[in-house]
Amino acid sequence: MKRIGSVRRLKVSADGEGVVSHAGLGMLRELAGYTGLVEALDDALADTYRGVPVHAPGRVLTDVAVAVADGADAITGIAVLGDRQDVFGPVASMSTAWRVLDRVDADHLGAVRAARAVAREKAWAAGAGPDLDGELCIDFDATITIAHSEKENAAATWKRTFGFHPLLAFLDRPEIAGGEALAGLLRAGNAGSNTAADHVTVLTMALQALPANARPRPGKTDGPRVLARSDSAGATHTFAAACRKAGVGFSFGFPVDFRIKDIVDAIPESAWYPAIETDGIREGAWVAEATDNIDLGRWPAGSRLILRKERPHPGAQLSFTDVDGMRITAFLTDTPPGVIPGQIAGLELRHRQHARVEDRIRQAKATGLRNLPCRAFNENQAWLEVVLMATDLIAWTKLIAFADNPALARCEIQAFRYRVLHVAARITRAARQVHLRIDKTWRWATEIATGWSRIRTALG
Template identity: 45%
Template sequence: MKTTGRKAKIVVSGDGAGIASQAGGLLLIEALRATGLDQGLPRALSRWRASRAMHDPGKIVTDLAVTLALGGDCLADIAVLRSSPELFGPVASDPTVSRLVTTLAEAGPAALRAIRTARAQARQRAWALAGPGAPGAGGGLIPVDLDATIVLAHSDKDQAAPTWKRTFGHHPMTAFIDHGPGGTGEAAALVLRPGNAGSNTAADHITAGRLALNQIPTRLHKQVIIRTDSGGGTHEFLDWVTARRVKYSIGFNLTDDICTAILALPEHVWQCAYDADRQPRPGAWVAELTGMLDLSSWPKGMRVIVRRERPHPGAQLRFTDIDGHRFTCFVTGTRPGGKYGQLADLELRHRRRARCEDRIRCAKDTGLRNLPLHGAAANQIWLEIVALASELTAWTQMLALTGHPARTWEPKRLRLRIFSAAGRLARGGRRLRLRLSNRWPWTDLITTAITRLQTLPAP
């Protein structure tokens, strides 16, 4: 039977009142309060507040971070918050925001240190509140993954240059604290570099590694493991890592000596490798080359481990592939035996470094895809705001969405299902109440998460 009913015509008007868009963003505001960043950042940036200024620099920076977490990609997108002052408080005008970014860029390293110090203090607070769900809880390792990525530029911006991928833009170095398979990760450091910066520049790896370690409480440094691809396999960077007694798992290039050692390995020394679930993976093996190489010039205790696997169907073979097998190497200072000493476990631990690619993709969905400002100093301030937005999202998930699949959702899904939820503001009994739609599928998740954050004590 055919229905004869028609959909009613929708008449649109702009006279609605008491309606809040992006109401789910209240989660981010509560996360700012719980971690103390809503007070810590204003204190850190107080020296750059002009006399008789109406808006606090720290509040403006946190507003920009919330804007990026909600999906913004330029300074003007802060207007999203300006439309709901009951939720997000007073928001500065576009000229005020632009002037502040210019002021912080002119301050240079001093402003960057202030922002990074406030972030480190908030991170320590967030990890303390998370308890068993925090990185390194129970003595576990805290992976810090370093990698570089390309950010395209469509105009002649400061430090924009041709990249090794034959594009034009910047080549920032990133460092992310990995939460493991049950979580996401935090942007510990985003360092702006010219587009023609090298992938294996030791000084840039050291800078990113140092900034990342500064974001982690000193008492936890012994649990940190730094992971990189072969771009980090340089003498200078490995010496820097070992001098700080930090664990490492770093990719290594296939030199002639290593290729010769691989060919000399008897077949019986190859051990079966693991898949992502720590199950034996057919067609993949691991072996150790340490005793077959001269490593006297490298850090003491460094081990060289090689992986052999059959390339997946359709993969283009390389000249380093021998007998139809592909070989990759990495080095580590972890001693044989024990919880992390088995070759297959070490190789799986190193391969999980690829989660850094997920974190970079999420950061590009949170403002890293485009550097909207012209000057390099201003764009470095932008990267600090991107890092703050990325970790604010991660802290919200870690503190409020534990035990739910939303703990691992990426920014696009969080925005679609949680942050973009609209609500109606109602006043009564000296209270301001936010009413969410009872038809929205994730209303219960949002209300539970907000309540959980509101019960956390402020620092």
């Protein structure tokens, strides 16, 4: 056989010294400390210890969150930090991490959530916060998490799978890839999609997760504007009433049935207006308001029904609610006229952007949510909180360190790991200091070093 090429053969040995990979994890670990997350979690779980713990519970939980951000899908993933103690210092073992998760029972879960809120307030004050003069959009959605073995409260799901059905709330942050994870409620797999009580619970938790100056003030017009967005699973009278009581606006998907189909048939063509995108007209789509064509008396005062018709994309399967080949969707909102630019087209664009929550959930599943690794339900509840911590640490890192660099701020989690978290570096020691030297040939080396410095300047 004739060789048509050659492969450069490198000499390989296992004797390298002072070299580390995954060096970027130190950025997340420092951020957890600077924001007060470690200390707040220590306070939340202090009464679960009889004496002084060898490894502080706040540091253990945040180390698990950092490992999850790095791609770990089980508690054993904390070893990615333990193997690099020259960079990260002492790290708890897998068994210690498991015991800390087990300490987060129903009596301490609220305190862990409050600790996350403390960290969010400090992160926002350091530059990670949104513009409070605008509208804060909280997106609600549920997802299925498959269980591959018997676990407490795992059950058959409506998708004919087996596992859990958590309900999540993300703060929409379009300036980065991935929103902030405000709240999550772990539920059995057979939990309903439109369970109003669960939506109300998650709404309450999401508002408590916001800093005090970002929460709505019911009955006052000078407070921050907050909007709850969901698909039709959230369109219940109870959830709408809870939003109104909390001073939160709503934009809910509305079920399309024969009643809506008849309304569409009755709307004259002159009443349909072109739908819009952020940069112009949306081709082949039109919107119309149908508030006067339907009885909304059971919904909060000021509720409005908006319809959209659009040509289905090629290959889409038509349904019985399609009218003259047009796909019909509807949503309900209590936003009054004149608040959102673009009138009803602007309202429809804002509601359509709820679809970004699918990306948030997809990235959360790539950050620990795909697998709930524990047998006990309270341990999996704690794991869910760890996943939300990891999501927030990544979001805050992007917002503080890389806001002016779209290649790092707007990349998804897999790319962020490759570009930032998994970067290689060399450890040197001089003048009683440890120096982490990021590989200068790495494309984003300067940006990573600059971002690390920004975090320390803003919070350190």
